[in-house]
Amino acid sequence: QQPVQSPQAVILREGEDAVINCSSSKALYSVHWYRQKHGEAPVFLMILLKGGEQKGHEKISASFNEKKQQSSLYLTASQLSYSGTYFCGTGRASNTGKLIFGQGTTLQVKP
Amino acid sequence: DAGVTQSPTHLIKTRGQHVTLRCSPISGHKSVSWYQQVLGQGPQFIFQYYEKEERGRGNFPDRFSARQFPNYSSELNVNALLLGDSALYLCASSLYGTGTYEQYFGPGTRLTVT
Numbered sequence: 001q002q003p004v005q006s007p008q009a010v011i012l013r014e015g016e017d018a019v020i021n022c023s024s025s026k027a028l029y030s031v032h033w034y035r036q037k038h039g040e041a042p043v044f045l046m047i048l049l050k051g052g053e054q055k056g057h058e059k060i061s062a063s064f065n066e067k068k069q070q071s072s073l074y075l076t077a078s079q080l081s082y083s084g085t086y087f088c089g090t091g092r093a094s095n096t097g098k099l100i101f102g103q104g105t106t107l108q109v110k111p
Numbered sequence: 112d113a114g115v116t117q118s119p120t121h122l123i124k125t126r127g128q129h130v131t132l133r134c135s136p137i138s139g140h141k142s143v144s145w146y147q148q149v150l151g152q153g154p155q156f157i158f159q160y161y162e163k164e165e166r167g168r169g170n171f172p173d174r175f176s177a178r179q180f181p182n183y184s185s186e187l188n189v190n191a192l193l194l195g196d197s198a199l200y201l202c203a204s205s206l207y208g209t210g211t212y213e214q215y216f217g218p219g220t221r222l223t224v225t
Contacts, residue, residue, distance in 0.1 A: 002153075030211045041201060041216040042154065049211055087153045089214075097144050097205065098167040099214065101153030 001025055003090050005102035012078050012109050020073045020105045022088035030091040031064055031071040032099055037084040045086075046073070075107070083109045113138065115204050115217030123223045124192050132187040132220045136204030142166075143185040144214060145177055146201040154201055160185055161207070189222075197224045 003024040010018055022031060030049050034042035048064035048071055061074045075082055085106045089099030116135045124130050136143050142161040146154035159167040160179035174190045183204075189196055199221050203214040 032214065034216075041218050044213050044215055047211065047213055089153075091211065097142050097159035097161065097214070098156050098169070099144075099154075100156065101146075104151075104153050 002100055003088055003102040005086075005088060005105045007105060008103070009106040010108070012107065014080060014109055014111055015077055016109075018075045018078060018107060020075070020086050020088075020107070022071045022073075022090070022102055024069045024090050026069065026090075026092060028064075028066065028069050028071075028090050028092065031062075032089040032091065033060075033062060033071075033073050034087045034089065035082075035084045036087065036104075042087060078107075078109045080109050080111065083107055115202055115215055117200075117202050117217040117220050119220060120218070121221045121223075123225060125225055126192055126194060128192050129188065129190050130192060130222060132189075132200050132202075132222070133184065134187070134202030134204075134217060135184045136202075137215055140204035140206055140215075141183050142205045142207055142212075143179055143183065144203045144205070145185070145187045146203065146216075147171075148199040148201055148219070150198075157187070192224045194224050197222060 006021045032047045033045040036042040064071045085104045089101045118133045144159040145157040148154045156169040158177045163179045177187045179185045199219045201219045202217045205212040205214045
């Protein structure tokens with residue numbers, strides 16, 4: 001089942017912070033975050049694993065609450081380059097070649 | 112190092128035709144996954160191949176098939192095209208097909224069915 005992302009869209013000014021949430025109704029093994037700009041491929045940002053391990057972007061942080069089956073992506077001191085659509089992809093088994101993606105959160109950062 | 116490459120970039124086909132999309136993974140990556148992305152939605156999983164074997168299949172009809180070659184490149188085939196098959200087809204590669212590793216996406220093939 002597809003994870004649910006919130007909010008659907010957010011508009012920020014440069015320097016402001018944003019939080020994007022991803023919730024699943026099923027147990028998660030891993031959460032993968034991507035950013036996609038219009039007409040481009042999704043770009044890998046971060047992966048969070050059950051047990052607390054994280055791999056990813058230095059300037060973006062995220063959390064993974066296994067009990068609540070939720071993940072949040074924290075964008076601090078946003079820059080114009082942060083604009084795009086953010087997707088979370090959830091993996092339910094140790095083999096995460098198969099990711100189930102949410103519907104996306106569109107972030108627009110204005111000067 | 113080159114990233115994931117896909118060909119062709121764009122494709123226009125007529126209903127009922129067949130199409131083959133190609134993907135070359137990042138050098139050293141052995142797993143390839145295919146996704147379909149309809150405008151305004153997140154990518155939807157179609158297939159995963161690892162070491163030339165199918166390791167996962169999404170909820171797509173049998174008109175969709177794929178394979179992986181000894182050099183780890185992959186092809187996605189779609190038969191009897193329908194208007195609803197119009198989408199961006201993304202290929203993603205990862206180091207291995209078991210365990211949890213980052214998936215890196217290629218630029219995609221934009222398929223339009225008329």
